[in-house]
Structures are given as structure tokens and as C-alpha cells.
Amino acid sequence: MHLSTVNEWIAWIESIHITEIELGLDRVKAVGASLGVLTPSCPVIIVGGTNGKGSTVAGLEAIYRAAGYRAGTFTSPFLFKLNEEVRIDGIIARDEEFCAAFAKIEAARGDISLTPFEFYTLAALLIFQTYPLEVLILEVGLGGRLDAVNIMDADVAVVTTISIDHVSYLGSTREQIAYEKAGIFRQGKPAICGDFIPPSTLTGYAATIVAPFFCQGQNFHFEVNPQDWSWHCTISPNTSAADYEHLPFNTLVAQNMSTVLMAITLLQPRLPVPRDAIDKGLTAVNLPGRIQILAGPVTEIYDVSHNPAAVALLADRLAHLPCSGKTHAVFSMLADKDIAESIKNISSQIDIWYTAPLTGKRAATTEQLQQAFQQADVGNVKFFSSILEAYDQAASSAAQGDRIIVFGSFHTVADVLDSVNPSSRGMSVR
Numbered sequence: 001m002h003l004s005t006v007n008e009w010i011a012w013i014e015s016i017h018i019t020e021i022e023l024g025l026d027r028v029k030a031v032g033a034s035l036g037v038l039t040p041s042c043p044v045i046i047v048g049g050t051n052g053k054g055s056t057v058a059g060l061e062a063i064y065r066a067a068g069y070r071a072g073t074f075t076s077p078f079l080f081k082l083n084e085e086v087r088i089d090g091i092i093a094r095d096e097e098f099c100a101a102f103a104k105i106e107a108a109r110g111d112i113s114l115t116p117f118e119f120y121t122l123a124a125l126l127i128f129q130t131y132p133l134e135v136l137i138l139e140v141g142l143g144g145r146l147d148a149v150n151i152m153d154a155d156v157a158v159v160t161t162i163s164i165d166h167v168s169y170l171g172s173t174r175e176q177i178a179y180e181k182a183g184i185f186r187q188g189k190p191a192i193c194g195d196f197i198p199p200s201t202l203t204g205y206a207a208t209i210v211a212p213f214f215c216q217g218q219n220f221h222f223e224v225n226p227q228d229w230s231w232h233c234t235i236s237p238n239t240s241a242a243d244y245e246h247l248p249f250n251t252l253v254a255q256n257m258s259t260v261l262m263a264i265t266l267l268q269p270r271l272p273v274p275r276d277a278i279d280k281g282l283t284a285v286n287l288p289g290r291i292q293i294l295a296g297p298v299t300e301i302y303d304v305s306h307n308p309a310a311v312a313l314l315a316d317r318l319a320h321l322p323c324s325g326k327t328h329a330v331f332s333m334l335a336d337k338d339i340a341e342s343i344k345n346i347s348s349q350i351d352i353w354y355t356a357p358l359t360g361k362r363a364a365t366t367e368q369l370q371q372a373f374q375q376a377d378v379g380n381v382k383f384f385s386s387i388l389e390a391y392d393q394a395a396s397s398a399a400q401g402d403r404i405i406v407f408g409s410f411h412t413v414a415d416v417l418d419s420v421n422p423s424s425r426g427m428s429v430r
Helices: 006-016 026-035 053-066 095-109 116-129 174-182 200-208 254-266 275-284 308-319 339-349 366-376 387-397 410-420
Strands: 044-048 071-074 086-088 135-139 156-159 191-193 213-215 220-224 229-233 243-247 292-294 299-303 327-331 352-355 381-383 403-407
Touching: 006 095, 006 116, 026 095, 026 116, 044 053, 053 071, 053 135, 053 254, 053 275, 071 116, 086 116, 095 116, 156 174, 156 254, 174 200, 191 200, 191 254, 200 213, 220 254, 229 254, 243 275, 254 275, 299 410, 308 339, 308 403, 327 339, 327 387, 327 410, 339 366, 352 366, 352 387, 366 381, 387 403, 387 410, 403 410
Parallel strands: 044 135, 044 156, 071 135, 156 191, 191 213, 299 403, 327 352, 327 403, 352 381
Antiparallel strands: 071 086, 220 229, 229 243, 292 299
């Protein structure tokens, strides 16, 4: 196999497996064992959950880097290019590193078929091996128990929140979904839940495998104050760094940053982090596409919220952000999401909707989007042939003091943000 560019490899990888998603560990674990990537020499944090995974990974990465540790992170999906999924010390992996990793995977897999995500997971682990890293932070792609990332054993496993999403793969209830996400827990290793009300299947699984369990609102707490926030851990794992006052805000959700601090605290014996590094990391953390605000005569807000729970959180944030004029929504979602419920959850914050189908196999069609708005009983919607056309119309219709909200999918945000503000990519390449 002689492919010379990342795009050539991606096109080939996407063509060789019969389906885009096939959950299960046997195939990818066999190839991972052959490549020798399953036993890293540094602590591993695995982050799963329905919403908040990317924010939690970004918070962990920022704090550990502020403390002077070399961190390798694997996160998905990407906004603009595949390289974003793998970062070493905050810098995305180079094209040649991906190409070399893909070539090794192809040589090692034999007749084993791998999905694209399995290829990308193995590539990340291979790239990490080429650097002297001190912590790995890995984001689950889908679910947990059968996700490719779960070929690794977590020293600390985090489940952020549990909501209804990916029902065709994970189940239609929080209990079913929580069981799948709990699969990243390991016997005797700390398990963290950032959800205030974890389903019994999550807590029960942790108890069954004897994983020390730490839950938001029970074992650790946060309090938001007018100018800052505080954090307290009621079960301190033999460390003095379990209480923090006057923590700095950032653009990410405090609930997720609270979960980050629990993971930092649990790993203090192996990766000590001083208070000043926590402040520095929390201040520095930045995640494109998460309540990303571009100021101007018309404020633009970009958010990748792509399921009802995430959209409800966006609606709450919008309610607390002042706007003297109208709110214009540039919106589209994938067909396998609960589009109608997502629209309902934010409709009170939107004055005018501009929508269009995305590109790709999973994109909702115009007819599906129209049906979702009808089900949500939401009017004042304008339909266009592309999301960029929808944005252009919103931008030309908005007056000074109005705001434009672009949301509904990573694809929605990436398509618009890359076109109207390429500098938002803001990525350093090694």
C-alpha cells in the first residue's frame, strides 16, 4: 500500500469496511496487541459520556500542561481536519505522522477489517509512542464498553453525563446507555461520574467490579459565585489538594471543570499538580465550537451541541447572555439525532431559523428537517439548499444588536466557521 497523503489514506480507510460504525473490541484489540500499543508507560485517563467529553479532555490537557507535564490527547470528532484528533503538548500531529501510523496499521492488520474510527484510534496510540509523554487523555467515540478506545485500561475513568443519544447502538433509556458507558471502568481503579443523577446501572457496575466511585454532587461539589467558583471534594484520596476557592471562570461549563478537578485530585499521588497550575490551566483552556463567541455589531455564537441535552444547555447559556435585538439561528443536524426535541429545547431563545441539509450520508434531508420543525410546532423557519447559503441570509438579515447562533452539529459549525472565519481554526502543527 503506497499512499502519500492523509486525504488519500482517509479515502481508502473509509472504503474498506462495510459499515462506518461497528462496535466491538476483538478486531481492534488484536491489531493493537500486534502493534504493541496496549501498555503505555504513563497514566491513562479515559473520558466517556454523552455530552461534555471534549470539554473535560480540554480541561485536563490544559491543567496538566500548565503543571509542566507532556500530555497526549485523542479526541473526536474533528472540526476541520483529522490531525486535530491527536495532540502532543497541545500541538496537533503532523500529516507524515498519520501516514506512517496508517502504514504500520495496514501492515499489521492482515485480513482483519477495521472501521475508520478504529484506524484513527490505533494511529493515535502509535503516534503517542514516539514521544516521551507523561499522561494520556483519551476520549471515547461512541458508548464505551465496545468503543475502540476501551482497548486501553484506564487508570482513571470518567463518565461526564448520561443522556439519550445514539439509541440504535446504545439503547433507548438512560439505564441502558449508562451501562454501555460504564464499560470503561476498571477493577480497583477510580471511576468518576460528572452527572448529578447517575443511573443505577452505572453505579451498580462500579460496585460489581469494585471500582472506587466518585459522583458529582455526592463526593465532589462546585459552587458558582458572581466573580469565580469553588470546588470541594468530600472524600480526599490521601492528598491535601481537595478544596479550591476563587477558581477562574472560562467559556466551558463549570460542571465539566468540576469533573476535571476530581480526576486531577485522584491522580495527585502520581501526577502532582499545584494550585497555580490549576488556575493557569483553567484560564488558558480553549475549545473551538463550544459557546465560541465572535464579538461584533452582530454577535456570532458557535456551538457543536448535537442532541437534546446539549441543546438545552446551550439554551440556558443563551438565556444568560444579554442580547438587545433578535436571535437568528443557523441550524442543521444529522438524521439519526432527535431533531424535533432539540428544536423544542431551544425554541424560546430563537426568533428566526435558517436551516439547510448538511452534506454526507448521515445528514438530515430538507424533508426531515421540515418534519422536525412541524413536530416541534415551531414556525418562522427559512429553508435553503446549503448551510452556507442559510448563514449568508442570516448575516444579511441581522441588524446591529442582533446575534447569530450556529449550532446542531460539528458539521454545521465547521462548514460555517471555516468559511466566514478561517482564523478560528487556531491550530498549531508540529
